[in-house]
Amino acid sequence: MADITEIATFAGGCFWCMVHPFDENKGVLKVISGYAGGSGENPTYEDYAKKGHIEAVQITFDPNVISYSKLLDIFWRQINPTDAGGQFTDRGQNYRSAIFYHNEEQKKEAEKSKEKLQNSGKFSEKIATPILKFINFYPAEEYHQDFYKKNPERYKSFREHSGRNEYLKKTWSDDKNDEEELKKKLTQMQYNVMRCSATEPAFHNEYWDNKRAGIYVDRISGEPLFSSLDKYDSGTGWPSFTKPIDEKNIVEKEDNKLPIPRTEIRSKNSDSHLGHVFTDGPTPTGLRYCINSAALRFIPVEDLEKEGYGKYKTLFEK
Secondary structure (H helix, E strand, C coil): CCCEEEEEEEEEECCCHHHHHHHHCCEEEEEEEEEECCCCCCCCCCCCCCCCCEEEEEECCCCCCCCHHHHHHHHHCCCCCCCCCCCCCEEEEHHHHEECCCCHHHHHHHHHHHHHHHHHCCCCCCCCCCCCCCCCCCCCHHHCCHHHHHHHHHHHHHHHHHHHHHHHHHHHHHHHHHHHHHHHHHHHHHHHHHHHCCCCCCCCCCCCCCCCCEEEEEECCCEEEEEEHHHHCCCCCCEEEEECCCCHHHEEEEECCCCCEEEEEEEEECCCEEEEEECCCCCCCCEEEEEEEHEEEEEEEEHCCCCCCCHHHHHHCC
């Protein structure tokens, strides 16, 4: 797998409060506080607002470990996306939220995540966070970097008294609890694959050489994904299929994380990363759905009825 990194840039009010939430995630290599989006050059803490900049953080990350979509999820959960006039007690346009996209793929991901959030029913007001083309970013002064590490008590007090902690707890507590439960339910590998778009080791995974008859379902949502009838030995060391068992449960997405574009496969209901599809498969489809075992749960034919998948038994009775 290619050794590459990507950059993401977000603004969510005071940059002191935006570093730690990203910094604690595996795959995030560096988080820098700074000033972005303005026309004036070389801004400082004293004049960045006058030069049209807003406080932001720039994240260097490994897309093989953590996806841009995951970073977007983290971002939304740190801000009030309906407030166009600043964030919490920090008022003014220099404290407004924004997503700065670095390429068209990031733009599409950001627009998709914003639309998903708007349609989630969590907010009655319109999502105000703009999605803007990245123009520039200037690192802030050294004393602003890693503020939560250098000044832990002041950082903790600031978050509390700014109203940020109270708002985030009230707004996102259910989602955080769900995510924590998911972390307990899944192994570290399963969570990294499904939630962070990681790839498990070839030949060292649960189903690469499974030859039993049955179906493979999404490990989180249980939606049917693939059948053993369409599974074949591709020699790659991952479970490979010529087609999904039900195309309605599969979502294809353009993946430009590597120099050669790929088509990512995600499950529709849980929005989990499954793997990729390639055009070097056998007949009759010519496709190879290369899927991570960690994202799948296998249900043998004899258990289909009791597991609630009885309608698929007929596939194996022909």
